[in-house]
Amino acid sequence: MRTPLIILIILTALGAGTGICAEQARTFDVPTRPGVTQRILVITPDSAKAAVVLFPGGDGGVTLEADGRIPKLAGNFLVRSRQLFADQGLTTVIIDAPSDRQSYPYLSGYRQTAEHVTDVKAVIAWLRTQANIPVWLVGTSRGTQSAGYVATQLPRTDGGPDGIVLTASVVRDSRSRALPEMALDRVRIPVLVAHHRQDSCRVCLFSDVPMLMDKLTAASRKELLVFDGGINVGDPCEARAYHGFNGIEREVIDRIAGWITAP
Secondary structure (H helix, E strand, O other): OOOOOOOOEEOOOOOOOOOOOOOOEEEEEEEOOOOOEEEEEEEOOOOOOEEEEEEOOOOOOOOOOOOOOOOOOOOOHHHHOHHHHHHOOEEEEEEOOOHHHOOOOOOOOOOOOHHHHHHHHHHHHHHHHHOOOOEEEEEEOOHHHHHHHHHHHOOHHHOOOOEEEEEOOOOOOOOOOOHHHOOHHHOOOOEEEEEEOOOOOOOOOHHHHHHHHHHOOOOOOEEEEEEOOOOOOOOOOOOOOHHHOOOOHHHHHHHHHHHHOOO
16 A cells, blocks of 8 residues: 655656656645545646646546556546646646555446545645645546536535536436436536537437536536537547547647636
């Protein structure tokens, strides 16, 4: 088990094609529950306007190495787009499964638990000790179940996020609680929903997105961004399909960043 200390490692080597400068990306192990740490990869641009904590989809097991390598989920929409967020002046954080969930099934069956909320709260609190900037949670696919659930359980006044972004949201699912089934009427922070019109993943169909928007009755600000185009390859629920905004990453991130930082 990882030691319950915050660990800072300046990356000296990153995988080819990451587009990330070694001096900008660092890994940290943030203490959370007793005997448990939460590993994150942090990219810190100069004069950051806000911080975004990125929750990949699938089982959420990024399995971050201490030197910053990403063995799993490297092609996930948010993970592969991390530098695009940083380029927009956002401190960018990839969150892994915690140290006691570093094997299959990782975050599967864990995203809507009190323990997960505690882990995310610890990361938010740590980020707020680093800079006085807003902290947003950004999820994609199954990652939206993390961001959405945390927002229902953790108001801003109790250490919760300043806002959330839900991309390729899970809106209908017979195996787990989809976003419209959560207590979203508790969420009073800004909520941005981004979805591809041609998303054909069975649990993320665009035609079901109105159910999600209708539940956000208390959000201080909300908007739905709809995207078209790009490249559709392979499994409709995977990251290189329309579901993962393949080919239009920069457009999507630019609009998300603009919404987050809008006055």
